[in-house]
Amino acid sequence: MARYDRAITVFSPDGHLFQVEYALEAVRKGNAAVGVRGSDTVVLGVEKKSTPKLQDSRTVRKIVSLDTHIALACAGLKADARVLINRARIECQSHRLTVEDPVTVEYITRYIAGLQQKYTQSGGVRPFGLSTLIVGFDPYSEKPALYQTDPSGTFSAWKANATGRNSNSMREFLEKNYKETSGKETIKLAIRALLEVVESGGKNIEIAVMTHKDGLRQLEEAEIDEYVAEIEAEKAAAEAAKKGGFCFIILY
Amino acid sequence: MECVFGLVGKGFAIVAADTSAVNSILVHKSNEDKVMVLDSHKLLGASGEPGDRVQFTEYIQKNVHLYQFRNGIPLTTAATANFTRGELATALRKNPYSVNILLAGYDKGVGPSMYYIDYIATMHKIEKGAFGYGSYFCLSMMDRLYHPDMSIEEAIELIDKCIIEIRTRLVVAPPNFVIKIVDQDGAREYAWRESIKSPDVSMA
Numbered sequence: 019m020a021r022y023d024r025a026i027t028v029f030s031p032d033g034h035l036f037q038v039e040y041a042l043e044a045v046r047k048g049n050a051a052v053g054v055r056g057s058d059t060v061v062l063g064v065e066k067k068s069t070p071k072l073q074d075s076r077t078v079r080k081i082v083s084l085d086t087h088i089a090l091a092c093a094g095l096k097a098d099a100r101v102l103i104n105r106a107r108i109e110c111q112s113h114r115l116t117v118e119d120p121v122t123v124e125y126i127t128r129y130i131a132g133l134q135q136k137y138t139q140s141g142g143v144r145p146f147g148l149s150t151l152i153v154g155f156d157p158y159s160e161k162p163a164l165y166q167t168d169p170s171g172t173f174s175a176w177k178a179n180a181t182g183r184n185s186n187s188m189r190e191f192l193e194k195n196y197k198e199t200s201g202k203e204t205i206k207l208a209i210r211a212l213l214e215v216v217e218s219g220g221k222n223i224e225i226a227v228m229t230h231k232d233g234l235r236q237l238e239e240a241e242i243d244e245y246v247a248e249i250e251a252e253k254a255a256a257e258a259a260k261k262g263g264f265c266f267i268i269l270y
Numbered sequence: 271m272e273c274v275f276g277l278v279g280k281g282f283a284i285v286a287a288d289t290s291a292v293n294s295i296l297v298h299k300s301n302e303d304k305v306m307v308l309d310s311h312k313l314l315g316a317s318g319e320p321g322d323r324v325q326f327t328e329y330i331q332k333n334v335h336l337y338q339f340r341n342g343i344p345l346t347t348a349a350t351a352n353f354t355r356g357e358l359a360t361a362l363r364k365n366p367y368s369v370n371i372l373l374a375g376y377d378k379g380v381g382p383s384m385y386y387i388d389y390i391a392t393m394h395k396i397e398k399g400a401f402g403y404g405s406y407f408c409l410s411m412m413d414r415l416y417h418p419d420m421s422i423e424e425a426i427e428l429i430d431k432c433i434i435e436i437r438t439r440l441v442v443a444p445p446n447f448v449i450k451i452v453d454q455d456g457a458r459e460y461a462w463r464e465s466i467k468s469p470d471v472s473m474a
Contacts, residue, residue: 084339108336110339111336112332
């Protein structure tokens with residue numbers, strides 16, 4: 019199999035594109051990121067690995083806005099992310115210039131995914147090593163949306179999703195606990211999913227909330243701590259009510 | 271016949287422009303907004319070839335927005351003016367834009383400023399300026415009546431005097447004008463001066 023992973027343009031005999039799969043490995047090593055879509059709110063959360071003491075953490079923004087109504091979080095190679103985000107921002111403005119309309123979330127997702135796919139079918143280049151979670155509100159319908167792309171260039175819409183480190187655990191949690199939420203409940207669901215895999219506390223997670231009216235807002239550390247405290251209290255209350263051990267489902 | 275003029279006052283800048291969209295002897299509309307709000311604290315008043323005007327000013331606006339998304343902070347007025355001038359200069363010896371521009375903005379710490387950028391990429395930082403046939407009258411009025419640090423009321427009075435002068439003395443004077451202002455609270459429309467109201471056509 020090693021012969022088929024050197025150049026991206028080569029399929030392996032059993033139909034794999036190894037470079038793409040290796041890129042997905044890079045994503046799996048990246049920081050955890052989660053996105054949840056509510057009825058009037060979309061929330062993005064990322065894990066903040068411990069910042070070195072001398073680093074100015076304000077320059078490490080993991081949730082970025084592509085336009086006034088679109089935001090993006092990603093897991094994987096951050097340098098690749100910079101390039102992709104830059105191209106997406108240009109496309110957002112270019113779209114506004116040519117058709118005098120802001121992009122829809124699906125349009126910009128399709129654009130980013132298209133870029134990622136291009137780099138799986140060219141000579142001498144490697145795929146982008148990141149998966150993105152794109153949230154936003156469509157300009158005229160005002161409906162919230164959440165999309166995910168990956169290094170292969172596939173994309174789809176989600177009610178809630180996670181990527182990066184331990185994304186499977188987060189996704190399982192979301193599948194079990196997802197319900198239609200709005201406002202603060204959406205934020206709490208996102209934080210709860212992140213807390214499954216991240217050390218608890220406001221300084222370890224970064225949360226950004228987008229509403230149609232107010233655009234993107236990054237939550238302050240203190241605010242996140244408040245939510246975390248609420249969640250822990252709710253958890254404790256639920257535990258006390260259950261008054262018992264955990265249920266294990268053992269898979270063979 | 272297009273007139274764009276403006277001045278810098280105490281803590282604000284004003285840009286006024288006529289609002290006629292004209293093609294030889296036909297007036298398409300009398301409420302064409304030629305003063306674009308570039309971003310939260312910038313105004314771009316433009317006159318010239320209608321196609322070029324819209325094309326160029328929208329291009330500048332989207333690039334100013336892109337800068338803000340890329341860098342998290344807005345461009346300064348001076349930087350915007352230099353960027354605009356640069357684009358005009360680059361296009362000049364290939365496909366020149368026939369657009370004259372008055373760019374006004376408010377920057378924290380610097381205050382209000384105004385830039386005169388003409389179609390052959392001349393740029394000057396000015397306190398008062400005007401383009402078009404109306405400039406013959408406006409500049410003279412402003413030379414006589416302008417003084418630094420005017421209040422908003424004084425400035426609007428001067429703008430109105432310029433408009434009256436244009437209406438009285440210019441043979442094909444545009445009937446309506448729009449006045450926009452930019453200060454520390456942002457760029458916004460201040461008033462319209464209409465002597466001909468566009469009739470509302472009821473759909474039969």
